[in-house]
Amino acid sequence: MQQQTDQALITAVLEGNSSAYAELVNRHKRFVFTMAMKFAKNREDAEEIAQDCFVKAYRSLATFKNTSKFSTWLYTITYTTAMSFLRKKRIATYSIDDEENHLQLENSISSYQANDVEKKSKYVYLNLAISQLLPDDAAIITLFYQSEQSLDEIGQVLNMESNTVKVKLHRARLRLKEKLEYLLKDEVKELL
Amino acid sequence: MKSIEEQIWEYIDGELSGKEREAVAKKIADDNAYATVYVEMLELHKLMAAVELDEPSMSFTRNIMDQVNLEMAPMALKTKVDKRIIYSLTAIFLAAIVGVSWFTIAYTHFPALPLPSLSLPSFDYNINIEEFVSPLTLQIFFFIDILLALLYLDRLYRSKKA
Numbered sequence: 001m002q003q004q005t006d007q008a009l010i011t012a013v014l015e016g017n018s019s020a021y022a023e024l025v026n027r028h029k030r031f032v033f034t035m036a037m038k039f040a041k042n043r044e045d046a047e048e049i050a051q052d053c054f055v056k057a058y059r060s061l062a063t064f065k066n067t068s069k070f071s072t073w074l075y076t077i078t079y080t081t082a083m084s085f086l087r088k089k090r091i092a093t094y095s096i097d098d099e100e101n102h103l104q105l106e107n108s109i110s111s112y113q114a115n116d117v118e119k120k121s122k123y124v125y126l127n128l129a130i131s132q133l134l135p136d137d138a139a140i141i142t143l144f145y146q147s148e149q150s151l152d153e154i155g156q157v158l159n160m161e162s163n164t165v166k167v168k169l170h171r172a173r174l175r176l177k178e179k180l181e182y183l184l185k186d187e188v189k190e191l192l
Numbered sequence: 193m194k195s196i197e198e199q200i201w202e203y204i205d206g207e208l209s210g211k212e213r214e215a216v217a218k219k220i221a222d223d224n225a226y227a228t229v230y231v232e233m234l235e236l237h238k239l240m241a242a243v244e245l246d247e248p249s250m251s252f253t254r255n256i257m258d259q260v261n262l263e264m265a266p267m268a269l270k271t272k273v274d275k276r277i278i279y280s281l282t283a284i285f286l287a288a289i290v291g292v293s294w295f296t297i298a299y300t301h302f303p304a305l306p307l308p309s310l311s312l313p314s315f316d317y318n319i320n321i322e323e324f325v326s327p328l329t330l331q332i333f334f335f336i337d338i339l340l341a342l343l344y345l346d347r348l349y350r351s352k353k354a
């Protein structure tokens with residue numbers, strides 16, 4: 001069976017078929033949840049943010065003008081919702097997080113050292129390093145690598161010029177590399 | 193001047209024009225510093241591109257749909273505002289404007305338009321007030337006043353109680 005486009009599903013929802021929205025949720029839930037995880041750092045809060053995003057998107061579906069991809073529009077809602085969540089929860093985005101993550105990181109690394117298989121897992125370290133970044137940096141990296149969004153589209157999501165996104169992406173990748181180097185110390189040469 | 197890292201990232205992201213791309217490719221081939229950075233960046237790039245998305249809980253979609261079903265169904269804006277109503281109102285107003293304009297033009301004789309002569313109406317200032325004020329009218333006047341006062345007090349009392 002041919003898969004319906006996002007626009008066809010939106011039209012169906014606007015014509016009163018609200019169950020078509022479940023298909024839209026299923027298509028985009030993994031990325032929205034991943035984005036939310038970059039801000040919330042725990043699954044419960046991330047699920048709350050992600051659910052909130054989809055409900056907000058449903059309420060505003062009639063205002064979606066189809067001038068951009070539905071995913072870009074949805075990720076804009078995700079970003080603003082996640083930022084509001086951070087403000088509400090008064091989570092310090094850098095210094096405190098850094099210290100907390102440091103502790104979490106040491107615990108995580110010691111637990112990984114017990115397991116040779118996991119120790120070798122590049123992705124575990126990479127995810128740890130991404131979780132150490134500022135939420136904005138983590139969001140840019142996630143949007144660029146995992147959401148198939150162009151720099152212009154990322155700019156729309158984050159309300160920035162595409163050139164600013166390019167510079168921020170470059171800096172975020174450098175910071176990520178530094179975090180990885182710190183995390184892995186001697187192993188980084190083997191990993192990279 | 194762009195740093196080596198910036199040039200390499202642009203090369204990997206495919207953001208360089210033909211000539212720039214060739215120039216960076218040549219540097220990677222000839223210069224050890226470029227080659228080392230390129231290998232590192234490319235590996236990091238591949239790693240990041242291969243990271244899998246997180247999976248929410250099994251009940252995620254169901255929870256959303258439960259909330260969504262409590263919401264008012266969204267409707268396309270065009271169906272919310274019926275254009276026929278707008279057209280009808282426009283037609284009524286246009287017809288009224290045209291009708292009034294036509295009436296004014298049709299019943300006005302411009303050449304014979306006389307200058308208006310203004311004069312105040314004659315008014316007799318010697319009014320005998322006793323002709324109007326009788327004991328009965330005074331009683332009616334006071335009765336209405338008392339009635340209004342009672343109504344006002346009642347409303348005031350009710351608003352304070354609320």
